[in-house]
Amino acid sequence: MTEYFHYQQDQLYAEKVALSEIAQRFGTPCYVYSRAALTDSYRQFAEALKSRDHLICYAVKANSNLAILNLFARLGAGFDIVSGGELQRVLAAGGAASKVVFSGVGKSEAEMRQALEAEILCFNVESAPELDRLNALAGSMGKVAPVSLRVNPDVDAKTHPYISTGLKQNKFGVAYTEALELYRKAAAMPNLRVTGMDCHIGSQLTETSPFIAAAEKVLALVDKLAAAGITLEHLDLGGGLGIRYDDETPPSIAEYGKALLAVLQGRSEKLIVEPGRVLVGNAGVLLTRIEYLKHGEEKNFAIVDAAMNDLMRPALYDAWHAILPVQRRQNAPLSNSLPQAGERTSEKSNSQIYEVVGPICETGDFIGHAREMAVDKGDALAVMSAGAYGMSMSSNYNTRPRAAEVMVDGAVVHLVRERETVRQLYASEKIVA
Numbered sequence: 001m002t003e004y005f006h007y008q009q010d011q012l013y014a015e016k017v018a019l020s021e022i023a024q025r026f027g028t029p030c031y032v033y034s035r036a037a038l039t040d041s042y043r044q045f046a047e048a049l050k051s052r053d054h055l056i057c058y059a060v061k062a063n064s065n066l067a068i069l070n071l072f073a074r075l076g077a078g079f080d081i082v083s084g085g086e087l088q089r090v091l092a093a094g095g096a097a098s099k100v101v102f103s104g105v106g107k108s109e110a111e112m113r114q115a116l117e118a119e120i121l122c123f124n125v126e127s128a129p130e131l132d133r134l135n136a137l138a139g140s141m142g143k144v145a146p147v148s149l150r151v152n153p154d155v156d157a158k159t160h161p162y163i164s165t166g167l168k169q170n171k172f173g174v175a176y177t178e179a180l181e182l183y184r185k186a187a188a189m190p191n192l193r194v195t196g197m198d199c200h201i202g203s204q205l206t207e208t209s210p211f212i213a214a215a216e217k218v219l220a221l222v223d224k225l226a227a228a229g230i231t232l233e234h235l236d237l238g239g240g241l242g243i244r245y246d247d248e249t250p251p252s253i254a255e256y257g258k259a260l261l262a263v264l265q266g267r268s269e270k271l272i273v274e275p276g277r278v279l280v281g282n283a284g285v286l287l288t289r290i291e292y293l294k295h296g297e298e299k300n301f302a303i304v305d306a307a308m309n310d311l312m313r314p315a316l317y318d319a320w321h322a323i324l325p326v327q328r329r330q331n332a333p334l335s336n337s338l339p340q341a342g343e344r345t346s347e348k349s350n351s352q353i354y355e356v357v358g359p360i361c362e363t364g365d366f367i368g369h370a371r372e373m374a375v376d377k378g379d380a381l382a383v384m385s386a387g388a389y390g391m392s393m394s395s396n397y398n399t400r401p402r403a404a405e406v407m408v409d410g411a412v413v414h415l416v417r418e419r420e421t422v423r424q425l426y427a428s429e430k431i432v433a
């Protein structure tokens with residue numbers, strides 16, 4: 001838990017607002033973001049990199065809420081986008097196209113056109129055919145596209161296999177061994193301007209060494225390019241810094257920044273980074289309420305009103321999120337970490353071990369397994385560390401309208417996205433006789 005989400009007299013607060021009040025006022029499920037936490041993480045990043053020319057391009061996919069994008073834009077951020085939709089959001093939120101980098105293996109012609117019209121900072125190109133498409137399109141529009149090649153450095157990020165992106169068997173980037181040749185090709189294309197090199201090896205990294213290994217490989221390539229007469233303006237080292245969900249011990253933003261700066265010492269290229277999770281992950285929680293307590297033959301279930309459509313990380317990656325009562329009952333345990341093998345539910349606290357599950361018709365619809373909690377029906381719970389890849393990965397599965405989102409700013413709560421209505425979900429559909 002961060003200082004921005006904290007207990008005060010058994011009530012869980014976001015900054016100066018009790019989460020019980022938010023649950024009451026806006027209903028559940030509801031995402032709650034702390035503006036101070038968002039600002040703080042961004043500033044830590046800017047502070048860590050301040051000794052060199054840099055641009056922090058927030059990875060929009062982590063959380064694309066307009067209020068969050070607007071806050072980062074005002075703090076000076078650029079943006080890393082992966083779709084035309086994300087570009088549209090960034091512009092709608094007041095972000096500058098001139099600070100946007102466009103990543104992704106499957107950019108469509110329409111998306112490229114949109115980005116060329118907006119005059120973004122750089123296309124992070126991921127294949128030879130993408131270079132061809134961009135060159136042809138830019139030519140037809142009378143434009144010159146700024147490009148960087150995303151190099152796959154074949155470095156093990158030591159993270160969940162679904163979110164590891166820098167191994168040669170992954171679909172991302174151009175092969176390390178082919179990069180030089182492709183750079184030569186790009187440099188000779190009339191409608192492209194080679195400006196940088198980038199890499200991104202994966203997400204939720206909890207060690208510095210893979211970042212450094214990848215950066216060193218990329219730098220060796222930059223030097224080879226320079227020897228071949230192709231000089232670059234920027235180096236984009238991607239995102240991926242992990243956060244603490246449970247007992248992980250990722251490097252701090254300051255430590256990570258220091259390590260990157262050390263590898264880049266003596267180099268003049270501008271540094272671009274694309275952090276997502278670390279800026280927003282611990283700045284948000286998902287509020288939910290217990291609909292039923294069900295005591296099964298083998299397990300107890302706390303059936304809550306949030307589900308895998310609201311937060312799919314547990315179902316998708318078996319990810320662990322702390323689940324805390326919004327109002328602590330007396331003698332309840334302080335933490336809800338997984339009980340040790342053989343450990344029994346504490347009688348003193350009246351707590352039980354629950355499977356925290358949603359209403360969706362899938363056994364994979366769980367928010368947490370085996371959580372010890374002293375709770376009752378109707379209690380509100382906070383699923384912690386839900387600011388990244390929570391709302392942005394939500395869906396309407398089971399025709400569930402997506403949750404509301406609020407942003408707390410000191411003692412004030414702003415509704416930054418209304419809860420969807422069911423009518424909105426089928427408004428564009430047609431019945432054909």
Ligand SMILES: Cc1ncc(COP(=O)(O)O)c(C=O)c1O
Nearest residue numbers: 059103203239240274275276277
């Ligand atoms: C190209 C690219 N940049 C940046 C990010 C942001 O990653 P993270 O949220 O782990 O910082 C991702 C997602 O992993 C990505 O694919």
Ligand SMILES: N[C@@H](CCCC[NH3+])C(=O)O
Nearest residue numbers: 061163203204313388389
């Ligand atoms: N969605 C993932 C991270 C994917 C990163 C995207 N490149 C998560 O929740 O952990």
